[in-house]
Amino acid sequence: MTPAGERRAREQPFDASDAEAKALASGLRLRILRLTLDEPLTNREIADVLGLNPATCLHHVRTLVDTGFLEALEPRRGRRGAREIPYRATGRSWYARTPTISPSMVEAFVAELGQVPADRTDVTLTRLRLRLPPEELAEFRRRLHELVMEFHDRPRDPDAEPWSFFLALHPEALSAQPGD
Incomplete structure (x- = not known):
């Protein structure tokens, strides 16, 4: 199991502090966490992938490090022998x-989905409206949670293609009733 996988197995859900909630309220920071989950990347590598100025990227990286969602690893020699610090997501944000x-999760999802080549035919999008009594809604939530956690807790195969999954369950806004 990877170090991030080992940390995931030990974490418990926690109430985010104001600083932690603010750090996770950025779609860009969520994308940085996604990029560094399986592979440590330097600030310059992150900036290159996201099309950012390295100084702008470093601000976001430092915010994530300061809140414990990203960790700095041992420095390494980069291009032209420069000292570079690779960063890796801790997995803490999941909890x-x-x-x-x-809207940060939706922003990150839309940005990531926008980078998928248009010719990929294996992207799945589903939208569903439900009308469930409270006990069935509770069962639906529980079963979804169990399924997601089952796959989350599996060891990661570093050779497998990475996939993203986004799920939102929300009450619908009240719609106009006939005759209103």
């Missing part, structure tokens, strides 16, 4: 409960 609804 953070944030106090407010934030």
